[in-house]
Amino acid sequence: MQPTTHAFPENARKALSDERLQKVLAIAPAGFVNRRKQAADRLPEFEALRDQGRDLKNHVLANLDTYLEAFEGKVTEQGGHVHWCRTDQEARDAILGICRKVGAKTVTKGKSMISEEIGINDYLEANGLTPIETDLGEYIIQLRREPPSHIIAPAFHLSKADVEGTFRQAHTDLPADRVLDEPKVLIAEARQVLRRKFQQADVGITGANIMVAETGSTVIVTNEGNGDLTQILPRVHVVIATIDKVVPTLEDAALVLRLLARSATGQETSAYTTFSTGPRRPGDLDGPEEFHVVLLDNGRSALLGTEFQDVLRCIRCGACMNHCPVYGSVGGHAYGWVYPGPIGSVMQPALLGVKEAGHLPNASTFCGRCEAVCPMRIPLPKMMRHWREKEFEQNLQPATMRRGLALWGWFARRPALYHAAARMAARALGMLGRGKGRFARLPLAQGWTQHRDMPAPEGRTFQQMWAEKKAAEKKGTR
Amino acid sequence: MADTRPAPRVGLFVTCLVDVYRPTVGFAAVKLLEDAGCTVEVPASQTCCGQPAFNAGDRATARDLARSTIAAFEGFDHVVVPSGSCAGQIRKHYPELLADDPAWAARARHLSARTHELVSFLTDVLGVTDTGARYDGTITYHDSCSGLREMGVKEQPRRLLAKVEGLTLNELPGAEVCCGFGGTFCVKYPDISNRMVEAKTADIKETKADTLLAGDMGCLLNMAGKLKREGSAVRVRHVAEVLAGVTDTPPIGEPIKSGRA
Numbered sequence: 001m002q003p004t005t006h007a008f009p010e011n012a013r014k015a016l017s018d019e020r021l022q023k024v025l026a027i028a029p030a031g032f033v034n035r036r037k038q039a040a041d042r043l044p045e046f047e048a049l050r051d052q053g054r055d056l057k058n059h060v061l062a063n064l065d066t067y068l069e070a071f072e073g074k075v076t077e078q079g080g081h082v083h084w085c086r087t088d089q090e091a092r093d094a095i096l097g098i099c100r101k102v103g104a105k106t107v108t109k110g111k112s113m114i115s116e117e118i119g120i121n122d123y124l125e126a127n128g129l130t131p132i133e134t135d136l137g138e139y140i141i142q143l144r145r146e147p148p149s150h151i152i153a154p155a156f157h158l159s160k161a162d163v164e165g166t167f168r169q170a171h172t173d174l175p176a177d178r179v180l181d182e183p184k185v186l187i188a189e190a191r192q193v194l195r196r197k198f199q200q201a202d203v204g205i206t207g208a209n210i211m212v213a214e215t216g217s218t219v220i221v222t223n224e225g226n227g228d229l230t231q232i233l234p235r236v237h238v239v240i241a242t243i244d245k246v247v248p249t250l251e252d253a254a255l256v257l258r259l260l261a262r263s264a265t266g267q268e269t270s271a272y273t274t275f276s277t278g279p280r281r282p283g284d285l286d287g288p289e290e291f292h293v294v295l296l297d298n299g300r301s302a303l304l305g306t307e308f309q310d311v312l313r314c315i316r317c318g319a320c321m322n323h324c325p326v327y328g329s330v331g332g333h334a335y336g337w338v339y340p341g342p343i344g345s346v347m348q349p350a351l352l353g354v355k356e357a358g359h360l361p362n363a364s365t366f367c368g369r370c371e372a373v374c375p376m377r378i379p380l381p382k383m384m385r386h387w388r389e390k391e392f393e394q395n396l397q398p399a400t401m402r403r404g405l406a407l408w409g410w411f412a413r414r415p416a417l418y419h420a421a422a423r424m425a426a427r428a429l430g431m432l433g434r435g436k437g438r439f440a441r442l443p444l445a446q447g448w449t450q451h452r453d454m455p456a457p458e459g460r461t462f463q464q465m466w467a468e469k470k471a472a473e474k475k476g477t478r
Numbered sequence: 479m480a481d482t483r484p485a486p487r488v489g490l491f492v493t494c495l496v497d498v499y500r501p502t503v504g505f506a507a508v509k510l511l512e513d514a515g516c517t518v519e520v521p522a523s524q525t526c527c528g529q530p531a532f533n534a535g536d537r538a539t540a541r542d543l544a545r546s547t548i549a550a551f552e553g554f555d556h557v558v559v560p561s562g563s564c565a566g567q568i569r570k571h572y573p574e575l576l577a578d579d580p581a582w583a584a585r586a587r588h589l590s591a592r593t594h595e596l597v598s599f600l601t602d603v604l605g606v607t608d609t610g611a612r613y614d615g616t617i618t619y620h621d622s623c624s625g626l627r628e629m630g631v632k633e634q635p636r637r638l639l640a641k642v643e644g645l646t647l648n649e650l651p652g653a654e655v656c657c658g659f660g661g662t663f664c665v666k667y668p669d670i671s672n673r674m675v676e677a678k679t680a681d682i683k684e685t686k687a688d689t690l691l692a693g694d695m696g697c698l699l700n701m702a703g704k705l706k707r708e709g710s711a712v713r714v715r716h717v718a719e720v721l722a723g724v725t726d727t728p729p730i731g732e733p734i735k736s737g738r739a
Contacts, residue, residue, distance in 0.1 A: 329670050329673040362667075363663070364663065365658065365671075366623070366660060385532070385535065387535075388533070389536075389537060391535055392534065393535075397535070401534070405536060408530065409539040412528070415525050418526075422497055434734040435733060436733055437734065438731045448664060451707070452700065453731060455499070458502065460501060461497045461501060462492050466520050467522070
């Protein structure tokens with residue numbers, strides 16, 4: 001997927017004038033917010049769990065090599081294979097290589113953000129394979145050839161009517177006069193179509209919410225059960241995951257799961273939580289003959305030891321975007337690449353470079369709601385600010401803003417001049433604005449006044465009035 | 479037995495927006511503090527807390543301004559700020575900004591520990607339960623983000639407002655959602671900011687309140703500007719004005735009556 005992150009302001013404008021999208025955004029995030037709150041309130045130890053989650057991930061990140069090697073050892077011991085990949089290209093090639101080796105034609109897929117990050121579907125298609133998304137949301141956007149707009153609800157930007165239209169266009173072998181007016185019916189139709197695909201698939205690709213070092217297991221959570229069919233029915237199961245998803249023990253995995261479902265959907269636990277440990281063993285009733293883990297770095301290890309390390313604690317619950325007023329205004333596609341919302345505003349500059357993705361960490365009011373709900377307590381606003389510091393260091397900000405800030409900084413370091421300038425500004429604006437109390441237009445403030453009035457100041461500064469008051473008091477007591 | 483402790487010596491950090499836009503808030507703050515038994519001083523060497531530079535990624539300027547603010551406010555028992563945002567900058571970010579500066583790290587932490595947002599200082603430190611004010615009207619209250627999430631200001635203004643005679647509080651739906659100001663955000667991304675403040679003013683109107691209060695001038699200018707542009711009659715004031723009973727200045731964005739300077 002070619003990023004359009006550099007065009008964020010234009011993307012945002014488009015999203016803001018898209019009435020259909022705005023209707024969806026007016027309702028959908030609130031549902032997530034309320035359900036998460038109820039789930040958190042129901043669990044007295046929820047805040048303590050967040051502390052534990054943060055500490056767990058910090059420990060893992062400090063010992064990442066140890067746990068990854070332990071994980072690899074366990075996977076291998078059980079007859080699986082681990083493919084270490086530094087870049088997205090290496091991961092694509094590893095997956096294509098596995099598919100080629102077994103002569104695969106059809107590949108089913110569970111939902112995975114990493115597969116979006118490496119663009120595996122396009123790559124497999126270009127190489128003659130047929131990838132089929134089996135998560136309902138992913139399936140819908142695959143039919144529409146759109147990227148996901150949310151990390152746990154890929155078709156977040158679509159209404160029921162949109163989905164109906166998409167299905168009618170895609171499922172031409174079904175009767176045209178069928179009724180598709182309810183979510184239940186839409187789901188049933190997707191199920192019916194996908195059943196056939198599950199049976200045809202030679203390889204199933206899933207992501208991993210967690211990798212467990214002590215057992216060599218990978219874990220996925222779903223609400224549709226599609227992940228299980230994706231990984232059990234085909235001969236080969238490929239897991240694509242990044243290195244930050246490892247935890248030491250099953251108990252640690254349980255901690256992550258308790259935080260994940262509540263933060264994401266407000267569920268106590270997802271409908272399906274599936275642990276995969278190696279290929280089918282003698283005596284197993286089902287399971288794949290081959291089990292591969294494609295273990296991807298793609299820039300993560302470069303964040304270790306930097307001011308951005310904490311972002312690797314992310315468990316991809318989506319709570320930050322559900323609570324973000326910017327995401328809630330423009331939706332996910334405006335962010336121009338795989339990861340939207342606050343987590344995207346920190347991750348995308350790391351993965352795409354600050355030159356391509358510099359708008360995202362700037363497009364935040366630092367309202368702090370994301371950090372307030374992040375189950376891993378990632379200080380997202382602080383990290384966005386660190387990206388702004390990188391931009392500042394590299395001189396990437398607009399020249400007018402830099403010059404304005406430099407001039408202001410010069411004055412602010414000189415109290416007498418600063419107060420004099422403040423007096424002049426207050427006086428001038430106060431005189432001009434006192435008649436109406438506000439300005440509908442003001443030079444140099446068009447960004448403000450195009451949408452709102454600028455209230456007029458009272459006319460004199462507090463410092464000025466305070467000094468006069470103190471002088472008068474002194475005189476009075478003399 | 480009479481309280482014989484000396485009056486707490488409070489340094490008022492005025493904030494740039496109160497200084498230039500609304501001195502009334504500064505005087506309301508002084509009145510509230512003096513009524514509660516404090517001695518208030520306003521160091522003339524203060525300028526800006528440095529947040530604009532800090533949030534623009536210019537740490538060098540932010541650190542310079544942090545140092546001069548620390549120097550300006552040394553020696554006070556408490557530093558009080560009529561803004562959750564500027565108070566948050568001093569309390570939460572100064573220690574981090576100067577952590578690796580051996581000459582200033584301890585001084586930054588010391589100032590941080592003594593710095594308070596105005597309303598929470600009145601309730602939590604001074605134990606004020608009633609400011610003795612009167613305000614005839616129905617108000618609604620917006621929780622400014624930094625005050626709420628960096629300084630823990632939530633119940634304190636509501637407790638004091640509940641004691642203001644004649645005042646009714648209608649809670650604002652989505653009171654904890656950002657109004658879209660965000661410092662330079664509102665001019666860097668005006669369309670998104672507009673969407674956010676539009677949603678906010680719609681919520682404000684839904685409360686049927688005649689007055690909107692909040693604790694931060696940035697948010698107040700943003701919301702007042704939008705309400706006025708939309709032709710709304712809702713009056714907008716800083717919470718300190720109502721708590722201090724200092725409401726002779728016209729609300730934010732309203733014309734100054736003739737005869738006043």
